[in-house]
Amino acid sequence: MGFNYTPTRDFLTEVRLGRIDGYSIEARRGWNPDSDSVAFEEVRYLGGLRAPLTTPALMDAASSSAADIDLTGSNAWKIEIFGVDGAYNPISEVISMNGTSASAPTAQSFLSVNKVIAVENGSFNVRNAGDINIRTASGTSGLVQILMPQDTGLSKDSHYTIPTGKTGYLVSLTLEANIRAQREVAFRLMARRNIIGGGGPPYAASAEIFVWSAISGINPLPIHAGPGFEEFTDIWFECQPENNNTVAGVSYEVLLIDNY
Secondary structure: OOOOOOOOOOHHHHHHOOOOOOEEEEEEEEEEEEEOOOOOEEOEOOOOOOOOOOOOEOEEEEEOOOOOEOOOOOOEEEEEEEEEOOOOOEEEEEEEOEOOOOOOOOOOOEOEEEEEEEEEEOOOOOOOOOOEEEEEOOOOOOOEEEEEOOOOOEOOEOOEEOOOOEEEEEEEEEEEEOOOOOOOEEEEEEEEEOOOOOOOOOOOOEEEEEEEEEEOOEEEEOOOOOOEEOOOEEEEEEEEEOOOOEEEEEEEEEEEEEOO
C-alpha cells in the first residue's frame, strides 16, 4: 500500500535561497555597545544619531590601525560598501584600504550607506585590525556614515534604505539588552520616507512606527502583518536604557518585494 508525500516549503526559506522571483531578503544586525539613558540613540556601533546625507557623496575609508592596508598589511586589504545612489538604486563598490590614512574615494556617489564588509585580508583567518570608518570623502575629516568595529569584518548598524522599485516588510526581529546586568531597554523602530530628488527643504519627516519597552535579555519577537515600507524609505532602530553604559542590539530581516 503506497502513500503520497507532499513536502512542505517554507516561503521565507525559499526566498532566502533565491528560488522565488521578485522577492529577496535583507538581513541587518545593529549593535550599540554603550547606550545611555539621557535620550534615544541609534542601535549602531557609533551610537548617537545619524546625520543623514541630503545629497549623494563620494566615500572613503580609514582605519585606526596601520595593519589595515592593501597589499602589505596583515589584516584588511579591501572592503565593500553597500548602499543606494541619488535615485535610490542599489550600488556597491570595493575600495582598497590605506591604513590610518584615507583611501582613494569611491567612483560612485552614495546617498545612503547600508553596510560594509571586509572582502580581502592579508592573512588567513583574520579580520580588520582597527575600527574602520566609512565617511564622505575629504581626505581627513569627512562625515562618518558607518563603522566596521575592530575584529568583526562587517558593520553593526541597524539602518537600511529601501531601494527604488521595492516595498519592504519586517519579517523577523530579535531585540537584545544587557544579559548579565539584566538592565531594561526601550527600543523603537523609526522610518522616514524620503523625497526623491532630495536636497530640500522640505525634508521628509521621521516617524516612530513601533515601541517595545522593558526589554531585557535576548528576545525573538513574533512579527505579524506589519506596515509596508515604500521605496526611498530609511528604517532604523533606536534604544534608550534605564541605566547608562548599557549594551543594546537588534537583528532583523526585511522582505523586499518588487513593485510591478
